[in-house]
Amino acid sequence: MRTPRRLASLAAAIVLGACAAPARQGPPPLQSAPAAALADRARTPDLGPAPTLHVPAQRKFELSNGLKVRLVEYHRLPIVALHLVLLEAGAAQDRADRGGEASFTAGMVTEGTKTRSSTQISDELGFLGASLGAGASMDAAYVSGHTLSRHLPRFIEILADVTMNPAFPPADFARVQDQRKVALLQQRDQPGSVASKTFGPLYWGPHPYGHWPQGTEASVAATTREDLARFHAEHWRPGAAELVVAGDVDEASLRAMLEKAFAGWTGRSPARAAAAERPAGGLRAVLVEKASAPQTFLILGMPGMARDSPDFVASQVLFQVLGGGSASRLFRDLREAKGYTYGLAARESAQKLGGVSYLGGSVRADATSQAVRDMLAEIEALRTTPVPDAELADAKSSLVLELPAGFATAAGIAGKLADQVVFGLPDDWWDRYVVAVQSATAADVQGVARRYLDPAQLTTVMVGDPAVVKPQLADLPLGQVDVRASPKGAAH
């Protein structure tokens, strides 16, 4: 594969080997088209007018229990995507000694309700050919999935049941608790997980974002089913939730199905406690040992912004230029010119309570220091020199013109709307976004580079082979590098 969009996980690819595929017999072949002149390859054909984004109209209504709903009707295929956002049930709400409880709670809702066993839920969904899952990010929990529209009533009934009535059956709780502990154990071998788990506390300190959303093996072991039942009762409330629906259904039928399914769900969540501050500070750096690793996994993070920052849109342009894709500076320089990597990314992780500007990926072990130096040089260039007009124009076009594809599938629409819900963005957010991208100047981009790519406040995590990497660190401007042993421990 050319670019690292998806991992070539062969075992995973096996699951759907033979079948998923479209098409059916069409009409006979086209009549011969008018004879076409051969191409003039000396000039690139004109693009012609770009399609404008028609953000589909959202219809908003509220159920009698206070649950807000937003619907986009999209009748292209007999599919409906649903995404229920629980606004006060994300991992940032985990108690300090119960890391992972938000995610664990979400993971348990499909493991048995007052009237359905774990296997019954799985079997019913399987028979419908539908999918339904639940989980938690830092800022919210969600229950989401998709179904053929002819099964929507039954699907909504299941979705509402798992949302409102999870029973946390003791045997299923014990099974899932062990699954989650063992999954955390297995993450010790995954360089990306090791790096992220190291980065969080190093960068955020006591801030709620500083812990791993799945918790630790110890915090999961300490969690009881009563903890989860309490978390669910407090945080999974219609007054702090919103349901996004996109696809082949009309408002009247949807409303009737939802009123019936969600009847009896009531309440609001308690106000969120104020979050601890992230300690300010300069350089922090850790190298985590991975013996004999042929590559070093790198994360370079700097203070970023919250999602509602007025600088958000300009930063999207900045990160598109720096590491947004195969036309970006990191790709062209560190991969296509120097061959240090299969791919490096740069992005703004802008969340509700704050954010991080990231650069990262895997680089050849013996090129670790040179790769870091080159990444820092790219940062410096963006801070000191305005992005040239043509490059800026390309990055801006990319951000605007990629939107129609994102709105072309029911799940894509639901995902974009769910973002608006989680971050409290205005209904016309995407229209505003287009205008804001188009009006961003080189000075704006340089300004956000100076504010949000500050190498004096760099937190660096490297996962690699100290025998190869340590000797390269001498002159790197990362501060004192703390070398840590690979995560080990008794496997039970």
Next chain:
Amino acid sequence: MNSILAILGAAAIAAGGGDAVPAIPYQQFKLPNGLNVILSEDHTAPVVGVDILYNVGSKDEKPGRTGFAHLYEHLMFQGTEHLPKGEADRLIEAAGGSANGATSTDRTEYWEQVPANALEQMLFVESDRMGYLLPTLDQTKLDNQREVVRNERRQNYEMQPYGTAWKVLLENLWDPDFPYHWEPIGSHEDLQAATLEDVREFFRRWYGPGNASLAIAGDLDPVKTRALVEKWFGGIPSSATPVHAAPVPKPLTAEKRVTMEDDVQLPRVYIGWQSPKDYGPDDAALDILGDILSSGKSSRLTKRLVMDERTAQSVMAGQQSEALAGIFLVMATPKPGVTLGTLQKAIDEEIDRISREPPTAEEVQRAKNKIESQVIFSLEPVGGFSGRASHLNAYYWETGDPGYLPKDLERYRAVTPEDVRSAASRWLRADRRVVLSVVPRGAGAASPQPTPPARVKVAPKPEAK
């Protein structure tokens, strides 16, 4: 489909009552130079998917030059006579599009998904790659992409837990001469050995229009699009149609047991069998068997190992069938403290049971329903790795018929519980399989050598740990 709706008791059915899978109309023609073209119109969103599938993959490589088809895929992004390196990427980005490529054992795919106004630019890009690439390839580009591919191998295989197990499994399932013996990513040694002359020869042999199919789906006008395809691809000279070797795999004659060490916390067992080729007899039945064994919480292996006995952290079963042959695989990771032998005994019992007694009608029906709804969900995107354009092209090369979908679904609808049982008994034999144990480094049976990656040894007996 009707019978399934009846079973579900669902109310609505499409007018006409026949096929509930939405129609995806398409048109097909060939250019005089041999290029097959498929157009599928859908104006829901102002987006088009462009997909070119070359009928060449790692199965067309020679031993000693493994990884070559995939390395070649990377070189297709290194610029052409009329588009210097990086310019195609820039055009695609500026248009708001996305693009990628992938190489499998059988074929190599390139796609772009772009706003409809950028269609002609994409035809420029793809036709320049097909017709005008070779003169611009040089040693610098080859060296750079060789290094990128070796990084890809390090990142996605060597750095990942269990990341080299699949390679070992293939090496034991297939003879060294059979081209599924190696992975498309290839080996460092073979990648290092590739020369510019190898590259040129590979291009001339496999990358002509007669060995390619172009599918375009989405917001397009078929008449205008045909004219554009003729304009950009029509001038590319036709090429000799390459002959694919079609070797027949040598069946396993015994159980092979293999153990390898890796940087993993938990061991894992892979049980692999040779299975029929894609669309061959028993192919559909074995896909359904995979679902019955491990898809959903009441599937047989999940229910027993993960839900009830709780001896496994995860279990997965399924088939991957390709043009020359298939693989049926069961893969299970034990809980800490549980041996691979315990899992394997339970897996053997379940395989044995389904080889003797057919599954229930409900198990089979649930698997069919999942497969059918997956088809409808897969019809959503026009572009990308599994979008409409990609699927039309895949059916074209695999069956000769881009509109094969209804027939394909028919294969699955026709499978009976007895078909599943008899397929299991024929293909999943205990004396014709590979059992690969991946164990934590240092925990392997004989060889305690701690450092180098993925040490492999063939053991005569299962190790009961």
